[in-house]
Amino acid sequence: MREQRLQMHWQPLVDLTTRNVIGHEALVRTPEGCAWRNPDHLFAAARREGCAMALERACVQRATAEAGRAGLGLLFVNLSANAVAAWTEDPPRPPHGQHELPLAGVVVELTEHERVRDLDALREVLTRWRAAGAAVALDDFGDGHSSLRLWAELRPEYVKIDKYFVRDVHRSGDKTKTIRALQQLADTFGTQLIAEGIETVDELMVLRDLGLTLGQGYLLGRPQATPCTALPDPVQQALQSRQIWVLPQEQHVIHRGLTAAALLRTAPALPDHASHQDVLELFQRHHDLESVALLDAQQRPVGLIARHTFQEETLHNPYFRELYGRRPAIMHANTQPLCVEVHTPLERLTEVLTSPDQRYLREGFILTENGRYRGLGTSEQLVRRVTEARIEAARHANPLTALPGNVPITQHIERLLHNGQPFVACYADLNHFKVYNDQYGYWRGDGMIRLLARCLTSVCDPRLDFVGHVGGDDFVLLMQSHDWLARVERAVHTFNTEAALLYEASARQAGGIWAEDRHGVRRFHPLTTLSVGVVQVDPAHYVSAESVANAAALAKHHAKQGHVGIQVLSPTAEAPPHCGAGAGAAAAVAAAPVCQ
Incomplete structure (x- = not known):
């Protein structure tokens, strides 16, 4: 520091929309032959010598001086939050005359903000620096436990998303979901987000398509002694592309947040010494009560009596009242009932549906809180809740193929329409599949559907082409690849070839199987093949995802009716605006080229 031998390198910050370098982050480097080979070693030595804050200040002074002379646009300088809070003198000043305000264009990037000791002092210093023209950024957001509080307290102009959330974002639906949540926070606080640590084109394109406008990382420019003024050509070309990247699917977990409390039904109970006559009278007063719990003095369940079991005993034994009326009912109770705490996650209860002890399905189960009786749950409620949750989950991801379901399909069509670039929508369906499924069973039928999923996904570019599973044997492809027709033709050929191998040898030799049709008439059914209906979508002619799907x-209907592999609906002038499944669309289909 005394010899002024610290060196500055500059890493660019890029506007992903305009593809311009808008500023640089100043990063200290040591001279060649220095005992401390990198900044980490340098700052570790400074901490041992008790001059870490002095080193931070020296770096800022040198960075502002050099940037002021070079005119680098925005200048991001790193300072620990505690170093800023302890900065009692005037703020650092670039060379006089560079700006009307001393710190105009300087962004103070707070590091190590998870260990702020004096928030009031930090806020006071930053207020003075902002008055001198500076802006504030939070570095590595998401890496510290107090980051969100500082965001709310300091209202920084910029927040840098920690590179953990950027790395492989194109493969992680959870990371895209996190970034969307950060965007909502940024809108709330009036903050610009900066994605740091961008290292691949796939990461860059997904971040761009998520709506992030500012980025930093080795792909855009490495730290170097000479400031970068333009992006590398491959990055320019990628950002100029109007194609949108297929976003990774978010994992949709069924039952998340649902507990056994959702099944709770308040029901009267009886003490463990209650008689059979007491149980009979309770059932007579409450006609909708299917079971009754028996409780000890501490309100803990010790038994469960089901109405149907109790009625069978009383109806089939004419002397039941005389023999058992005054005797304790617990002698005919299930003394090992299923007791479930109300806070138990619902997915844990799905085991009840497959339990070898089917009494739980007939009698229901007891719901407790801290071991004390709260009420009853029924198998009907459990089945309904689980079914509803699984149907909702299937709308997001098909359980058989794990491909995106109806909700993400619709969302991706909307993204493509909003982007304004032409794309291709394909609807794939199987011919004569029901007969195969009936003949060989659902297990082998599921295998054929999984084969279709593999054939479709294998021909698609995962970055540009989206594959969704509507349900059954219906699939949707949303393609931006320029060679989409060759890809679809390859999928049809591969499926038709491999699907034939799923039949018995005799059926393959005959070219099909004899079976009853849907009207009960026995006739010959050819081997299962694939038909694909294709629409070349001009977003100017479609206003909704539904119109594209229609x-x-x-x-697809015309492809199946015409017994062809691929039927293409071309974007002709005859295709009606806001195209749906009307007569005009049918005319356009009829005029389109057909691929066998």
Whole structure:
């Protein structure tokens, strides 16, 4: 520091929308031959010598001086939050005359903000620096436990998303979901987000398509002694592309947040010494009560009596009242009932549905809180809740193929329409599949559907082409690859070839199987093949995801009716605006080229 031998390197910050370098982050480097080979070693030595804050200040002074002379645009300088809070003198000043305000264009990037000791002092210093023209950024957001509080307290102009959330964002639906949540926070606080640590084109394109406008990372420019003024050509070309990247699917977990409390039904109970006559009278007063719990003095369940079991005993034994009326009912109770705490996650209860002890399905189960009786739950409620949750989950991801379901399909079509670039929508469906499924069973039928999923996904570019599973044997492809037709043709050929191998040898030799049709008439059914209806979508002619889906479904219908592999609906002038499944669309399909 005394010899002024600290060196500055500059890493660019890029506007992903305009593809311009808007500023640089100043990063200290040591001279060649220095005992401390990198900044980490340098700052570790400074901490041992008790001059870490002095080193931070020296770096800022040198960075502002050099940047002021070079005119680098925005200048991001790193300072620990505690170093800023302890900065009692005037703020650092670039060379006089560079700006009307001393710190105009300087962004103070707070590091190590998870260990702030004096928030009031930090806020006071930053207020003075902002008055001198500076802006504030939080570094590595998401890496410290107090980051969110500082965001709310300091209202920084910029927040840098920690590189953990950027790395492989194109493969992680959870990370895209986190970034969307950060965008909502940024809108609330009036903050610009900066994605740091961008190292691949896939990460860059997904971040761009998520709506992030500022980025930093080795892909855009490494720290170097000479400031970067333009992006590398591959990055320019990628950002100029109007194609949008397929976003990774978020994991949709069924039952998340649902507990056994959702099944709770308040029901009267009886003490463990209650008689059979007491149980009979309770059932007579409450006609909708299927079971009754028996409780000890501490309100803990010790038994469960089911109405149907109790009625069978009383109806089949004419002397039941005389023999048992005054005797304790617990002698005919299930003394090992299923007791479930109300805070138990619902997915734990799905085991009840497959339990070898089917009494739980007939009698229901007891719900407790801290071991004390709260009420009853029924198997009907449990089945309904689990079914509803699984149906909702299937709308997000098909359980058989794990491909995106209806909700993400719709969302991706909307993204493509909003982007304004033409794309191709394909609707794939199997011919004569029901007969195969009936003949060989659902297990082998599921295998054929999984084969279709593999054939479709294998021909698609995972960055540009989206594959969704509507349900059953219906699939949707949303393609931006320029060679989409060759890809679809390859999928049809591969499926038709491999699907034939799923039949018995005799059926393959005959070219099909004899079976009853849906009207009960026995006839010959050819081997299962694939038909694909294709729509070349001009977003100017479609206003909703539903209209695109309708047109693709109509093209698929014509492909199946015409017994062809691929039917293409071309974006002709005759295709009606806001195309749906109307007569105009049918005319356009009829005029389109057909691929066998």
